[in-house]
Amino acid sequence: FHGIVDYTELPLVSTDFNHDPHSAIVDGTQTRVSGAHLIKTLVWCDNEWGFANRMLDTTLAMAAIGFRFDA
Structure with a gap:
């Protein structure tokens, strides 16, 4: 779970x-x-910022495997 x-x-x-x-x-x-x-456990988070970063990670991962966003 690095990052x-x-x-x-x-x-x-x-x-x-x-x-x-x-x-x-x-x-x-x-x-x-x-x-x-x-x-x-007590876990802190910035819900919106963390979510936005995971969406960016997902987009970059999809682009890395050749997913076309314009299709």
């Missing part, structure tokens, strides 16, 4: 993630293991 999911342990707040190209940033300081089978 799609990121990880941080820095003391950041939501505005620090504005225009971050990742779809999700896992906050390692808020990740907890509860019992033997449950992991709780």
